[in-house]
Amino acid sequence: MAKVITIANNKGGVGKTMQAYQLSTYLANEGNKVLVIDLDSQANISSTLGASVRRTLIPEWLIGDIDFEDVVVPAEGEHDFYKNMSVIPSSRHLANLAKLLILSESEVRKNAGRKERLLKLRLEAIKEEFDYIVIDTPPMLGDELIMALVASNKILIPTQAQDYSIDGLEELMDTFEIIKESENPGLDFNIIPSMVNMRRKIEKQRMEELAQSFNVSAPVRNLVDMQESISLKKPVFMMGKNSKGKMDYENLWKSLGLV
Numbered sequence: 001m002a003k004v005i006t007i008a009n010n011k012g013g014v015g016k017t018m019q020a021y022q023l024s025t026y027l028a029n030e031g032n033k034v035l036v037i038d039l040d041s042q043a044n045i046s047s048t049l050g051a052s053v054r055r056t057l058i059p060e061w062l063i064g065d066i067d068f069e070d071v072v073v074p075a076e077g078e079h080d081f082y083k084n085m086s087v088i089p090s091s092r093h094l095a096n097l098a099k100l101l102i103l104s105e106s107e108v109r110k111n112a113g114r115k116e117r118l119l120k121l122r123l124e125a126i127k128e129e130f131d132y133i134v135i136d137t138p139p140m141l142g143d144e145l146i147m148a149l150v151a152s153n154k155i156l157i158p159t160q161a162q163d164y165s166i167d168g169l170e171e172l173m174d175t176f177e178i179i180k181e182s183e184n185p186g187l188d189f190n191i192i193p194s195m196v197n198m199r200r201k202i203e204k205q206r207m208e209e210l211a212q213s214f215n216v217s218a219p220v221r222n223l224v225d226m227q228e229s230i231s232l233k234k235p236v237f238m239m240g241k242n243s244k245g246k247m248d249y250e251n252l253w254k255s256l257g258l259v
């Protein structure tokens with residue numbers, strides 16, 4: 001039965017897709033069957049995993065017009081671990097989801113009760129086929145993110161140590177609490193300090209403040225080799241043992257009990 005992990009933060013550019021990419025490729029390389037679901041219409045992780053499509057069918061899949069087999073594609077790349085990865089790719093057409101949900105309202109109600117449960121319902125049918133399902137989400141608190149929270153076991157929340165980032169967290173935490181109380185009592189979360197520069201005193205101070213209110217994990221530093229990792233399509237686990245990126249991510253996942 002697959003464990004479902006969502007990477008979320010309604011703030012943009014905080015390292016969500018980076019986390020989703022590094023974690024999913026690492027897990028696949030360990031021999032796990034991994035499904036990556038791209039719920040962001042920017043389709044960044046779809047293209048990094050060689051799974052771009054002209055038009056995503058996620059809206060049609062969610063409302064039940066098409067099957068899983070029609071929405072999933074293999075990840076493509078030159079390394080061995082890709083054979084363990086499947087992707088439900090996104091494209092800018094994911095924006096049609098809101099419209100389609102309104103048009104299919106009565107059907108959705110009959111099938112899932114509420115639209116928030118649609119992704120969970122679809123995943124229940126395929127959970128046996130995978131060890132992990134990793135979901136990348138867009139930087140806004142919309143239907144996609146809420147559906148992902150309802151369908152997940154765990155959310156990882158990359159957060160930058162800056163004032164605006166931390167303010168934005170409250171909105172996400174409120175939503176998390178509502179979903180936990182109503183739809184998904186087992187949901188848990190970890191806040192991950194992301195792109196941290198510990199030499200900056202103000203960042204260190206913000207992180208300490210954050211740790212007073214929340215469950216904060218080990219940080220991922222701001223590192224040049226992380227940007228290279230994406231452009232060369234070379235996950236951190238393939239980097240040398242002196243790679244700081246490899247160190248930070250593996251340390252983080254171990255401390256979270258994910259690996």
Ligand SMILES: Nc1ncnc2c1ncn2[C@@H]1O[C@H](COP(=O)(O)OP(=O)(O)OP(=O)(O)O)[C@@H](O)[C@H]1O
Pocket residue numbers: 011012013014015016017018019040042044137138139194195196220221222223224226227230
């Ligand atoms: N640890 C890091 N060190 C340096 N650069 C990083 C790190 N993590 C991510 N980046 C870079 O920061 C940028 C934003 O990262 P990413 O795309 O993962 O954020 P995101 O939260 O998914 O953004 P969006 O909200 O737009 O989807 C990218 O250019 C990425 O390569």
Ligand SMILES: [Mg+2]
Pocket residue numbers: 016017018040044136137
């Ligand atoms: Mg992203």
